[in-house]
Every structure is written in C-alpha cells, then in structure tokens.
Amino acid sequence: MGAFxxxxxxxxxxxxxxxxxxxxxxAPLSAAGTVNVSPKGYDCFTIDSPTAVWYVDMTGSGNETISHMREPGNGRLTILFNAFEGPPRILRLYGHATIHPRDTPQFNALLPPDDPRRLPGARAVVWMEVERVGTSCGYSVPFFEFVGERPRLKDHFTPFEHLPSPSPSLSSFPLTPTPKLQSYWALKNSESVDGLPGLEAAGYPPNEGAIRKARKGVSVAYGAEAVRERERKGWSEHRVGVAVVLGLVVGWCAGQGGHEWVREEVSALVRQVARAVGSPVA
Known part of the structure; x- marks a missing residue:
C-alpha cells in the first residue's frame, strides 16, 4: 500500500x-517545455539528513536536470528508487534542488579530494531539500539481477582529467576542471533541449560550433527565438495591448454616437497608444 x-x-x-x-x-516551468527523466548509477547518492539528499552529477552529453534546477523560480526535482530484487517497492523523493558546480566551495566541501565518489568527469553536486516522500507497491516491476557497474563513463573521462588510464585512484584528479573537460562542456552542455542555459561553466548562449539542442519545428519556450516566434505570429505584448485598448475605446466611442467624431477620436488615440508602446504606427 502507498504511504506518504x-x-x-x-x-x-x-x-x-x-x-x-x-x-x-x-521539467522547465513552461507548459511547452520537455519533461526529462535521467538514470543514475555508481556510488553517487548520499542521504545527508531525513530532509536533505545529494548526488554527484557526472559529465555527459545531456544537461537537462542542471538547466531545470538553474531556471529562476524552478528547481523542482523528483528522485525515484525501485526494488529489482526482494520485496517490491517504489520510493519517490519530492523537493527542490540546487546545483553546486565543480570547483565551488560547496562542491569541494561535499567531495574533498580524497573522497572515492569524486569520479573523473564529475561536474556538479545536485543538493535536494526533500519536501515529501512517497512509497508505492511496485508489483509490476520485474526482477533483475545486478551483474556489475559499467566502467565506461569513468574510463572515458579519465583522460579528460589528465590521469593515467586505467587509474588506480579515481579521486586523484585536480580540483579545477582541465581545459579539455571545459571544452567538452562548452561543446555539449551549454543549453537544454528547450533553449534554457545549461552548465554555468559551459557558457551561454552557446559558442559558435557548439551542439545546439533546441528542438526544430516547434516554438522554443525561452530566449530570443521565443520572442521572434511570437513576433512572426503577431502576438507580441505590445500588439496585444494596443488591440485591447482600442477595442475598449471603440466600444465606448460607438456608444456616444456620431461616426465622424468617433473616427477622429479613435485616430488620435491610436497615435497616442502607438507612441507609448513604440509601435511604427506612430
């Protein structure tokens, strides 16, 4: 039975x-945005207290979680665990999270240089304040046997840390990201699929030559492209405002009678409103 x-x-x-x-x-705040789900492996999850948890965010081609946590007013995060062996169970942690990028005091305090969880390619710590916990049955989740971790991600980013490969000590890489790792971030972690800023160290907007993730053929929810899309459709805030004001005025004037007087008054008001909003009508 479920419990909260x-x-x-x-x-x-x-x-x-x-x-x-x-x-x-x-997910981003926009209703048009893309909901993201990401799997996490390795020994990277820590329970700090009954209301606070954090995990190590590894470098990869995606950065949706970081983008959503950095979006002003957002930070919503759900973490899910489920049983693959033993009694069935699903557990969800609901809350808001903060990104602590690599080479910041918060990151280094949680992952000091001698911490074995400080893996090659680690780019941030995701700190979550737990606000709600829910459990459910998980009766339909199948059984799986754990065979072992995939070492490929750690092996792939070991050279990015200027370490010998394979490295006997995965916690020996430098505190400051190397230029090679920073270049990877700038190439692939600058923006989300909805055009939100990605990893802070990657820079935004994306550099020339960076991989652009914003979806094609749909309205981008944020940034300059969103403004251009609204302008193309004729739905800028200025035009909407002018239409609303003129509609109210025309209705009022029509009630006063006298078509010539209505025409003159409306024309004068159009010019005043257009000047106020910077429209070329003025």
Whole structure:
C-alpha cells in the first residue's frame, strides 16, 4: 500500500543505500517545455539528513536536470528508487534542488579530494531539500539481477582529467576542471533541449560550433527565438495591448454616437497608444 511522509523514514534508509540505480525527473516551468527523466548509477547518492539528499552529477552529453534546477523560480526535482530484487517497492523523493558546480566551495566541501565518489568527469553536486516522500507497491516491476557497474563513463573521462588510464585512484584528479573537460562542456552542455542555459561553466548562449539542442519545428519556450516566434505570429505584448485598448475605446466611442467624431477620436488615440508602446504606427 502507498504511504506518504514529510521526511525519509529511518526504516527506509538502508534500503535506499542498497539500490544500484535511481532516476531523476524534472521539467522547465513552461507548459511547452520537455519533461526529462535521467538514470543514475555508481556510488553517487548520499542521504545527508531525513530532509536533505545529494548526488554527484557526472559529465555527459545531456544537461537537462542542471538547466531545470538553474531556471529562476524552478528547481523542482523528483528522485525515484525501485526494488529489482526482494520485496517490491517504489520510493519517490519530492523537493527542490540546487546545483553546486565543480570547483565551488560547496562542491569541494561535499567531495574533498580524497573522497572515492569524486569520479573523473564529475561536474556538479545536485543538493535536494526533500519536501515529501512517497512509497508505492511496485508489483509490476520485474526482477533483475545486478551483474556489475559499467566502467565506461569513468574510463572515458579519465583522460579528460589528465590521469593515467586505467587509474588506480579515481579521486586523484585536480580540483579545477582541465581545459579539455571545459571544452567538452562548452561543446555539449551549454543549453537544454528547450533553449534554457545549461552548465554555468559551459557558457551561454552557446559558442559558435557548439551542439545546439533546441528542438526544430516547434516554438522554443525561452530566449530570443521565443520572442521572434511570437513576433512572426503577431502576438507580441505590445500588439496585444494596443488591440485591447482600442477595442475598449471603440466600444465606448460607438456608444456616444456620431461616426465622424468617433473616427477622429479613435485616430488620435491610436497615435497616442502607438507612441507609448513604440509601435511604427506612430
């Protein structure tokens, strides 16, 4: 049976720590934005308290979670665990998260140089304030046997940290990201698929030659392209405002009678409103 809590029950903490994979889900504030779900592996999840958790965010071609957490007024995050062996269970952590980029005091405090979770390619810590916890049955989730971790991501980014490969100590890379790693971020982590800014260190807007992720053939929800799209459709705020004002005035004037007087008054008002909003009508 499902149950809800205001914090992580102590009885569930050992079970959470045993899980080998979890998922994070987020979305931009715009209703036209894209909902994202990302799987996470490795020993990267930490329960700081019954109401606070964090995980190590590894470098990859995607950066949707970071974009959504950085969006002003957003930060909404859901983390999901489920049982693949033993009794069935699904657990969700609901809350708001903050991004602590690599080479910041918060990142280095949570992941000091000798921490084994400080893996090659680590680009941020995602800190989440847990506001709600929910459990459900998970009766339809199949059984899976854990065989082992995939080392490929760590192996891939080891050279980016200027480490010998394979490295016997994955926590020995420098605190400051190398130029090679920063170049990768600038190439692939600058924006989200909805055009939101991505990893702060990647820069925004994207540099020339960066991989552009904003979807083709649909309205981009944010930025200059969104403004241009609204202008093409004739729905800029200025035009809407002028239409509303003129509609009210015409209705009032028509009620006063006298077509010539109405025409003169409306023309004068059109010029005043156009000057106020900077429209070329003026």
């Amino acid at each position: 809590y205001d914090e992580i029950p102590e009885s569930l903490i050992p079970w959470i720590k045993e899980q080998k994979v979890f998922w994070v889900a987020s």
